[in-house]
Amino acid sequence: MQKWIVGIALISLAGCSQLQSQHEQSAALPKGVTLVEQVTAGATSDTPVIPYSKYTLSNGLTVVLHEDHSDPLVHVDVTYTWARLAKSWVNRALPISLNT
Structure with a gap:
């Protein structure tokens, strides 16, 4: 007992x-950083799970962080949403409207 x-x-x-x-x-x-999602590796599943943390900054930037201490390397990958960038580039480059 x-x-x-x-x-x-x-x-x-x-x-x-x-x-x-x-x-x-x-x-x-x-301040200005919000934890959105945190995935941890599970030892019981058959499929490999990569642990990561997902944050959102106050300016809208989404940051995905994965720590791997097996090698002393740092990798930065920047991914853009091309539809937003293309629209802003077209609006700056062309003073006329493309909606005809």
């Missing part, structure tokens, strides 16, 4: 420590 109570107490404490670490991570975010 005592082993059962000790087991439940340990599981409860482990859950509290995980909740505290999630709270500390969200509290550590700078």
Whole structure:
């Protein structure tokens, strides 16, 4: 009976420590940064899952962060929404309306 109570107490404490670490991570975010999604790798699934965190900045920029400590490398990839850029380029370059 005592082993059962000790087991439940340990599981409860482990859950509290995980909740505290999630709270500390969200509290550590700078002003204007919002955590949108966080995916962690699951050891039970057959398909590989790449862990990442997705943030939105106050200016609308979406940042996807994946940490891989296997190699000391940094990679930055910038992806643009071309429809918005093309529309702004056309509006700046052509003073006439294209809707005829």
